[in-house]
Amino acid sequence: xxxxxxxxxxxxxxxxxxxxxxxxxxxxxxxxxxxxxxxxxxxxxxxxxxxxxxxxxxxxxxxxxxxxxxxxxxxxxxxxxxxxxxxxxxxxxxxxxxxxxxxxxxxxxxxxxxxxxxxxxxxxxxxxxxxxxxxxxxxxxxxxxxxxxxxxxxxxxxxxxxxxxxxxxxxxx
Numbered sequence: 001x002x003x004x005x006x007x008x009x010x011x012x013x014x015x016x017x018x019x020x021x022x023x024x025x026x027x028x029x030x031x032x033x034x035x036x037x038x039x040x041x042x043x044x045x046x047x048x049x050x051x052x053x054x055x056x057x058x059x060x061x062x063x064x065x066x067x068x069x070x071x072x073x074x075x076x077x078x079x080x081x082x083x084x085x086x087x088x089x090x091x092x093x094x095x096x097x098x099x100x101x102x103x104x105x106x107x108x109x110x111x112x113x114x115x116x117x118x119x120x121x122x123x124x125x126x127x128x129x130x131x132x133x134x135x136x137x138x139x140x141x142x143x144x145x146x147x148x149x150x151x152x153x154x155x156x157x158x159x160x161x162x163x164x165x166x167x168x169x170x171x172x173x
Contacts, residue, residue: 044057055127057128057132059119059120059133081118
C-alpha cells in the first residue's frame with residue numbers, strides 16, 4: 001500500500017513537471033506564431049516607428065558604427081540590447097532585408113536594422129512609449145527609427161520671417 005502511494009505521488013509530480021515544461025517552452029507555438037524575434041512597426045505621435053516584443057519601442061544610438069555597438073557596459077543597464085531569440089524576422093511593415101544580428105554582451109545576438117544596433121529604453125513603461133526619444137546619454141543622442149531605418153529626429157526649426165521694412169519711426173517700445 002505504501003509503495004502504491006509513493007508511486008502515485010511520483011507520477012503526479014512527473015506529470016505536473018511535464019505540463020510546466022511544455023507550457024514554458026511552447027507558449028509561442030500555441031499562439032500560431034513562428035518562433036524568434038520580430039521587428040514590427042507601430043503608429044505613434046512621432047509617426048511610424050520600429051517596435052520589438054510587446055510593442056516596445058526600439059532605439060538607435062548615434063555613437064554606434066554600422067553593425068557595431070559602442071555602448072558601454074553601464075549603458076546596457078539603461079538601454080538593454082534588443083536580443084534575438086531564434087532568427088529575427090520582419091512584421092507589420094518592417095523590412096526583412098534590413099534585419100541582421102551582431103555579437104553582444106554575454107554571448108547574445110543583438111538585432112540590427114539597416115546596420116543600426118537596436119535597443120530598448122528602461123524608462124518606457126508601456127507599448128508605444130517613446131520617453132527615450134532624443135535623450136543625450138552615454139555620449140550621444142538616442143532616437144527611434146522609422147521603417148526606412150533612419151532616425152526620427154525633430155524637424156529643423158524654421159526661422160521667423162524678417163519684419164517688413166517700414167518708414168514709420170521706431171520708438172523702441
